[in-house]
Amino acid sequence: MNYQIPEPGYSMATLLPLLLELNDLKRIRVAGQSGSLATALFRRAWARLVAGEPLAAVAESETAHAVAAVRLAGISGAVLRQGGLPPALVQAIRARGFAASAGAIAPALQERLSPHIHADMQDIALETLPPFVGLLCEQPRAGATRPGRQRVALEPAELHSEHCGVVAVAAVLCAPLYGAELALPFLCGLAHHLHNAYLPDAGYAGDELLGEALPTLVETFRTRALNELPKPLPGPVRAALALVYQADTAEARAFQAADVLDRVIEMRWHAQAASFTLDVALGDMDIVHPGPVQAFQSRLLRQTGIL
Numbered sequence: 189m190n191y192q193i194p195e196p197g198y199s200m201a202t203l204l205p206l207l208l209e210l211n212d213l214k215r216i217r218v219a220g221q222s223g224s225l226a227t228a229l230f231r232r233a234w235a236r237l238v239a240g241e242p243l244a245a246v247a248e249s250e251t252a253h254a255v256a257a258v259r260l261a262g263i264s265g266a267v268l269r270q271g272g273l274p275p276a277l278v279q280a281i282r283a284r285g286f287a288a289s290a291g292a293i294a295p296a297l298q299e300r301l302s303p304h305i306h307a308d309m310q311d312i313a314l315e316t317l318p319p320f321v322g323l324l325c326e327q328p329r330a331g332a333t334r335p336g337r338q339r340v341a342l343e344p345a346e347l348h349s350e351h352c353g354v355v356a357v358a359a360v361l362c363a364p365l366y367g368a369e370l371a372l373p374f375l376c377g378l379a380h381h382l383h384n385a386y387l388p389d390a391g392y393a394g395d396e397l398l399g400e401a402l403p404t405l406v407e408t409f410r411t412r413a414l415n416e417l418p419k420p421l422p423g424p425v426r427a428a429l430a431l432v433y434q435a436d437t438a439e440a441r442a443f444q445a446a447d448v449l450d451r452v453i454e455m456r457w458h459a460q461a462a463s464f465t466l467d468v469a470l471g472d473m474d475i476v477h478p479g480p481v482q483a484f485q486s487r488l489l490r491q492t493g494i495l
Contacts, residue, residue, distance in 0.1 A: 199365070200362075200365060200445070202292050203292050203293070203361060203362070203365070204449075205292060206255070206258070206289055206292045206293070206361065207358055207361070207446075207449055207450075207453060208453055208456075209258045209289065210254060210255075210258060210354055210357060210358060210361075211354060211450060211453045211454060211457060212258075212457070213225040213226040213229070213254060213257060213258075213350075213353075213354060214226040214227075214346060214347075214350040214351075214354065214454075215344070215457075216257070216261050216262065217262075218261070218262035221262070222325070223325055223347070223349065223350075224347075224350055225254075225257055225261070225262060226349070226350040226353040226354050227325050227347060227349040227350055227353065229250055229253075229254060229353040229354075229356075229357070230321070230324070230325070230349040230350070230352055230353035230356075230378065231317065231321060231325060231349065232250070232309060233246055233250050233353070233356065233378055234317055234318070234321045234378065235316060235317055235321075237375075237378075237421060238317065238318065238417065238418060238421065243371045243374070243375060243424065244370060244371045246374075247356070247360050247370045247371050247374035247375075248300055248301055248304055248360070248370065249304035249307060249309070250309075250356070250357060250374075251301055251357045251360040251361065251370075251374075252286065252301040252302065252303075252304035252305045253304070253305065253309050254354075254357045255286055255289050255290055255293070255301065255357075256282060256285040256286040256289070256305050257285075258288075258289040259285050259288045259289055260281075260282075260285035263281075263285070264308065264309065265278050265279075265282055265306060265307075265308055266308050268281055268282070279306055282305045282306055283302070283305065283306075285305070286301075286302060286305045290302070293361060293364075294364035294365075296364065297360075297361070297363070297364050318413070318416035318417055319385070319416055320382060320385035320386075320412075320413035320416055321349075321385075323385035323386070324347070324348040324349045324352065324381065324382075324384065324385050325347060325348075325349040326347070327347060327348045327349075327384055327385065327388070327389065328345035328346065328347055328348075328389065329345065329346045329347065329348060329351060329389050329391075330389040330390055330391030330392075330394065331345070331391065332391070332455065333390070333391030333392050333393035333394065334392060334393055335392070335393045335396045335397075336393075337393070339391070339393070342455075342458050346454055348381045348384050348385075348389070351381070351450060351451075351454070352377060352378055352379070352380065352381055353377075353378070354450050355377035355380070355443075355446045355447050355450050356373075356374045356375070356376075356377030356378045356446075357374075357377070358377070358445075358446035358449060358450055359373035359374055359376065359377045359442050359443045359445075359446035359447075360373065360374050360442075361446075362441075362442045362445045362446050362449075363438075363439075363442040365442070365445070366438040366439075366441045366442050366445075367438045368437075368438035368439045368441065368442040369438075369439060372427070372428050372431065372439045372443075373428075373431065373439050373440075373442040373443040373446065375424060375425060375428035376428040376429060376431040376432065376439075376443045377443060377446060377447070379425050379428055379429055380429065380432050380443075380447065382409070382410045382413040382414065382425075382429075383405070383406045383407075383408075383409035383410040383413065384409075385409065385412075385413050386409040386412055386413070387405055387406070387409045410429070414426065431443045431444070470495070476489065
């Protein structure tokens, strides 16, 4: 299915607030789960592809669950059922979670994604996955680097699994803006840093120093990772990786948009975190939120002088 160019009023500007919040999946964690929700997405998507699930189905369902997680975080259908809720209420809550963030998404894409939010998404043990997946779940990204400049090390360090998982989902959401199919941009998002499983990330400055050796290193380590995949998966992954080097097709533009936006949004998050103040917490974020004990809590804070 090819999307048509979206109706007037639908643009990257309308989608950007959702992309900003999807970036936060890199910093949301759940007890008993290794890594952030973004890492879990990355790990689970590769496990499903290795198991032979259709690429389009994986792309749609992982995107739907990521959109729901913007508001519900780790509250899955399984968690709600374990909490004693009846199936109808579980479905209603999951639908509300998706709808709370999905308003910015192209209507045709919303229709494709929404049925997926009721399926359970189980995390996968790393031992069942190709080695490169586990390595990318441990490999930090370089931070901000530029030739001739001191590195700006950013903490908490973003992992390659987190970047790739969020880019894959963002590429699906960007696809309607370019009339693109979903599957190839999603797969490119998952795979575009395969080589960094074995090549530590030194950033732009390091790449410049590697110079003429960089293409050989990337191809060698990328091939090593691809060889860990069962056939016929390496073929589609190779085809998806062609999008990394161009922006001439709809699918390439969907990937390129998702990639550059995620890189810049990650820097934006660090800048925003550095400027976070108590006034923001108490005012904008309403950290002492309305409820039956709000008056007592506010009075106590004034008495202590913390306000």
